[in-house]
Amino acid sequence: MSKRKLGPSKARFVRAENSYEKLDDAGDEVVMVSSSSDSENEEPPAKKQKPLEQENSADSAPRDAMLENQDFIGFETSSGDENEEFDHQESPKISDSENEYLSNDETVYHTKSADYKAGNFNPKYPWIRNNDHSRQIEISDWLTMEIKDFIKYISPSAEEIKARNNAVGKLRDCITGMWPDAEVHCFGSFATDLYLPGSDIDMVVVSKARNNKYDNRSSLYQLSSYIRNHKLGVNVETIAKAKVPIIKFVDPATKIHIDISFERTNGIKAAELILSWLKDTPGLRELVLIVKQFLSVRKLNIVHTGGLGGFATICLVRSFLKLHPRVATKSIDPLENLGVLLIEFFELYGYNFGYDNTAIAFDEDGDPYYVPKDSNPAFQNRNPFTLAIQDPHDPGNNISRGTFNLRDIKRSFGGAFELLVNKCYEMNQATYKERLGQSVLGDIIKYKGKQRDFEDAREHVQNEALAFVSGESSRATSLPPLPSEQYTIISDSESESEYEKHLEQLYEKSQSKQPENKKNIDELMGLNGRESEVSSNSAASDSEQEKPSTSKLDKASRREYWLNKSGSF
Ligand SMILES: Nc1ncnc2c1ncn2[C@@H]1O[C@H](COP(=O)(O)OP(=O)(O)OP(=O)(O)O)[C@@H](O)[C@H]1O
Numbered sequence: 001m002s003k004r005k006l007g008p009s010k011a012r013f014v015r016a017e018n019s020y021e022k023l024d025d026a027g028d029e030v031v032m033v034s035s036s037s038d039s040e041n042e043e044p045p046a047k048k049q050k051p052l053e054q055e056n057s058a059d060s061a062p063r064d065a066m067l068e069n070q071d072f073i074g075f076e077t078s079s080g081d082e083n084e085e086f087d088h089q090e091s092p093k094i095s096d097s098e099n100e101y102l103s104n105d106e107t108v109y110h111t112k113s114a115d116y117k118a119g120n121f122n123p124k125y126p127w128i129r130n131n132d133h134s135r136q137i138e139i140s141d142w143l144t145m146e147i148k149d150f151i152k153y154i155s156p157s158a159e160e161i162k163a164r165n166n167a168v169g170k171l172r173d174c175i176t177g178m179w180p181d182a183e184v185h186c187f188g189s190f191a192t193d194l195y196l197p198g199s200d201i202d203m204v205v206v207s208k209a210r211n212n213k214y215d216n217r218s219s220l221y222q223l224s225s226y227i228r229n230h231k232l233g234v235n236v237e238t239i240a241k242a243k244v245p246i247i248k249f250v251d252p253a254t255k256i257h258i259d260i261s262f263e264r265t266n267g268i269k270a271a272e273l274i275l276s277w278l279k280d281t282p283g284l285r286e287l288v289l290i291v292k293q294f295l296s297v298r299k300l301n302i303v304h305t306g307g308l309g310g311f312a313t314i315c316l317v318r319s320f321l322k323l324h325p326r327v328a329t330k331s332i333d334p335l336e337n338l339g340v341l342l343i344e345f346f347e348l349y350g351y352n353f354g355y356d357n358t359a360i361a362f363d364e365d366g367d368p369y370y371v372p373k374d375s376n377p378a379f380q381n382r383n384p385f386t387l388a389i390q391d392p393h394d395p396g397n398n399i400s401r402g403t404f405n406l407r408d409i410k411r412s413f414g415g416a417f418e419l420l421v422n423k424c425y426e427m428n429q430a431t432y433k434e435r436l437g438q439s440v441l442g443d444i445i446k447y448k449g450k451q452r453d454f455e456d457a458r459e460h461v462q463n464e465a466l467a468f469v470s471g472e473s474s475r476a477t478s479l480p481p482l483p484s485e486q487y488t489i490i491s492d493s494e495s496e497s498e499y500e501k502h503l504e505q506l507y508e509k510s511q512s513k514q515p516e517n518k519k520n521i522d523e524l525m526g527l528n529g530r531e532s533e534v535s536s537n538s539a540a541s542d543s544e545q546e547k548p549s550t551s552k553l554d555k556a557s558r559r560e561y562w563l564n565k566s567g568s569f
């Protein structure tokens with residue numbers, strides 16, 4: 001497995017001006033400068049510079065802009081107190097520092113964070129305990145390591161897996177006791193190991209004969225009464241009038257929210273597909289969990305308030321990774337470049353994605369591609385500024401049709417891009433002493449709740465829902481290891497010719513694979529005829545921006561676009 005080194009010969013983040021000033025301006029540019037000409041090569045980076053916060057401290061407008069984006073609002077709790085679902089013991093006392101943190105004063109936030117030394121429990125960034133990466137030369141490597149720490153930190157412990165298995169098993173026994181000709185299955189994030197500690201459990205009751213016997217109101221009410229009367233759930237809600245009628249309740253033992261639907265097997269099919277994606281897309285699990293946590297603490301993951309649901313998040317990350325030139329050409333190992341990829345994810349969906357005209361679709365192999373929105377009535381909406389993601393198993397279904405709060409989601413992604421870029425720059429300038437106790441990821445992610453143990457027990461305790469969906473219900477481990485892939489290391493010296501060859505191959509492949517209604521990605525991203533703007537930002541095509549022209553983009557510009565898009569960091 002190779003790692004793409006973002007070494008001194010590569011560009012790094014430097015902002016041309018006060019980075020907070022134009023947060024709302026999609027054209028705000030990050031200037032990439034060759035580090036060979038500046039201080040980056042000096043090691044260790046002991047040069048004491050004025051921290052970015054101080055530079056900006058006199059300027060109140062930027063902070064306001066960030067707060068307008070509500071970038072940190074919602075950090076205090078997540079929806080349904082998701083991080084506290086397993087909070088069987090007292091949360092660590094955070095007292096004053098936590099209160100100051102919640103005041104959204106970023107100066108306080110950063111100042112206080114430095115009080116915590118590496119190795120100590122830091123209530124703001126609990127995942128960095130004993131994991132000090134502050135001596136990394138490349139800050140993006142530091143971020144990659146922190147992402148891995150965070151994933152390990154929030155991955156399920158043995159108790160959590162068993163608690164979920166028990167909750168499901170108990171319900172299954174009761175339901176099949178009442179209806180012997182029924183099967184009870186899980187889908188959604190529990191069945192794919194993409195759940196956060198507070199994620200719900202999605203279940204479905206299916207008749208063994210597959211005759212839709214339980215797809216009616218009487219079954220819905222019968223089961224909800226049973227759950228209530230037998231105290232299998234609290235806060236039981238029966239939602240009969242929805243497109244997909246469900247019973248929602250909270251499991252009294254674990255406090256986990258559970259949804260039960262009837263006779264809809266598409267969720268199980270989706271779970272099978274997502275499991276296959278996890279196997280063929282290294283980095284998918286890590287980025288999905290980070291983005292889910294990011295959205296969750298901002299309450300932007302709740303679909304009924306216009307948020308981005310778990311399934312749509314998976315599709316966005318999968319599309320980003322599969323269409324990323326350096327990942328697609330295997331010139332980088334995603335697992336060793338999670339930091340860069342996370343920043344690029346936020347850049348794509350926070351600034352560059354052409355929401356007005358472009359939809360994400362999946363071909364019969366589950367490979368994503370961009371299509372024009374006018375190619376499918378399911379993508380149409382009175383408001384063009386909406387996210388459109390085609391259901392991989394149902395072309396007539398836009399899985400993100402409920403995400404009406406795209407504005408805040410896009411802004412929060414853009415804000416995360418800004419914050420991460422700035423943090424990388426700030427840390428790059430800082431001395432090792434100043435870096436101690438700092439977190440790069442902590443600028444955009446918070447985890448509040450019971451202190452956890454870094455115990456990812458998925459290898460040791462079988463998640464029965466996942467085992468069923470993957471057809472390996474008797475196995476003792478979760479996902480089999482990812483197939484070892486050969487990554488092509490492309491050094492700077494050979495990058496010109498080799499990389500061009502890879503891009504050409506990728507491009508030819510994508511052209512030859514495109515069904516008739518598929519369009520050239522460049523065209524859809526608004527690149528055609530805009531050679532002068534072939535930068536990563538030029539792909540934006542929100543309503544305020546000009547419509548892409550239909551003329552063909554020449555080869556050199558196309559290549560330049562790909563290089564720009566992938567080589568930014
Ligand atoms: N709009 C939709 N169209 C079709 N299927 C959907 C849609 N939304 C959800 N689903 C199905 O329900 C499942 C669970 O959706 P959900 O949004 O709860 O995601 P999740 O992966 O379970 O995330 P979370 O951990 O937040 O609960 C999805 O995997 C998918 O099969």
Ligand SMILES: [Mg+2]
Binds near residue numbers: 188189199200201202
């Ligand atoms: Mg779910």
